[in-house]
Amino acid sequence: MLDRALELYRQGGHLPADVLASCTAVGVQLAERGGRITPLLHAWEVGCSTVIASFWDSAQPGEQNDLVALTQWMSATVKEITAAISLAYLHAQKQAGLDTSRRVLADLMLNGSANDELAAAARHTPVKEYAVVAVQVADEAVPSAATVARASAALTNNDLGLSCQVGRHLCVLAPIHGRQNPMERVTQVMDVVKKAGIPLAGPAGTVTAARSELGAAVQKAAEIERLAKVAGIGEDTVGSDQVISELAISRDDEYRRVLVSLITPLREAPELLKTLRTLYLMDLDRTKTARRLNVARRTLTYRLERIEQLTGINPVRTRGILAFVLAIAAYDLDQICLL
Structure with missing residues (x-):
């Protein structure tokens, strides 16, 4: 040589x-x-x-x-x-x-090894920071090559970044130029992907990361997307600040077991667990909760009293609300892990 x-x-x-x-x-x-x-x-x-x-x-x-x-x-x-x-x-x-050259570049960028020549060939100039979006596609266990190509074309035409498939997620790497607001960039990305006719299954997990940290950022965005589903968040985009409790629960097995034990007495009475979920979904509004459950208000009151008797926790006091909300999240995470 x-x-x-x-x-x-x-x-x-x-x-x-x-x-x-x-x-x-x-x-x-x-x-x-x-x-x-x-x-x-x-x-x-x-x-x-x-x-x-x-x-x-x-x-x-x-x-x-x-x-x-x-x-x-x-x-x-x-x-x-x-x-x-x-x-x-x-x-x-x-x-x-x-697939397109942009997917190749995205794939390399996820490994932190994109080079200037390849970036130029793909007509994308790497930047220091990216908004990373991870979302699942409806009716596709894994985003197909056609879906990724369609997203790539839509994003390219609007100069909004690169798309690729990582695991079960369609991922977008949206470059942030200057003082651009990352969340505004993410909103633009989501709008363009939807207009391209790509049906999304739930909210998108979002993270902002330096170019050198894209690999870890994609995994974190995917984790946020999964936790947002568990939490029942209905927004289009979800950041880590919106699933702080779920992140903490998912990363501490002992903490999760303790929380799940709080609602163990309710497992034999699924109507009580459903009552708790509905009550918190309705922001403690008993009238709306009773209507959603299709029961009388006094039946709802009886169920709440029964929950306190079985668990020793008042479900409508501040500490009780906090405990049960976290316990339900931990229980749901456990169920996801069992699937």
Whole structure:
């Protein structure tokens, strides 16, 4: 590799077509098999850095000037080959009928390894911060390639970012420029996705994150989406501040078990648990609660008294409300985990 690099450098620095072809061949093969290009780019960059380091390590006195010129040439050449690999990969994916270059870029960005050349090829300039959105698509256990492509096209036309599929979620990485409000950006994204005819199953989890933290941010946004469903939040978008209790419960198994134990006495009386849920859903309005349950007010009063008798907790006092709301959330999380 050292000898080949020197030979090319001495030939005037222009990469012959056969050299570029041999470099890009692996990228094309990966694309045709549906494999990722990330490991190849990592290996290429590490290998080239090793070559440069070995030159400097073995340099003799008086060779520094030549090494500076060689290092600059190597740096430019690495970018040229990386760009060639990236473009060949994207072209092969399109020829194979796979997804758009934007999905490829999104996929790489999730691994924190998108490079400037690939970003330029996909006509997206990476920014420092992104609004990350994770949402499930109605009637699709996993977002299909067609759904991701439709979202990508809609977002591209409106310059709102990139879409990709991560697990069961359709994810959008929306770049935040300057002092843009992240939530306003998210609202725009949701509107565009809906107008593209993509039916969404419930609210979207949202997180704001630096480009280097996108992988973790996507997972957190997906977790927020799941917890928002458990909490029964009906809004289009949900941030971490709206599911603080659920986040705490989901991350502490012992805390969750203690909370669930508070309503264990009610498991044999499902009408009482339903009464609690409805009461809190109706913001403690007993008239609306009784109407929703289709029972008389005195029946509702009897049920609330029975709940206190069985659990020792008053469901309409401040501490009781807090305890039961958290206990119901913990119970629902347990049920989700059992599915």
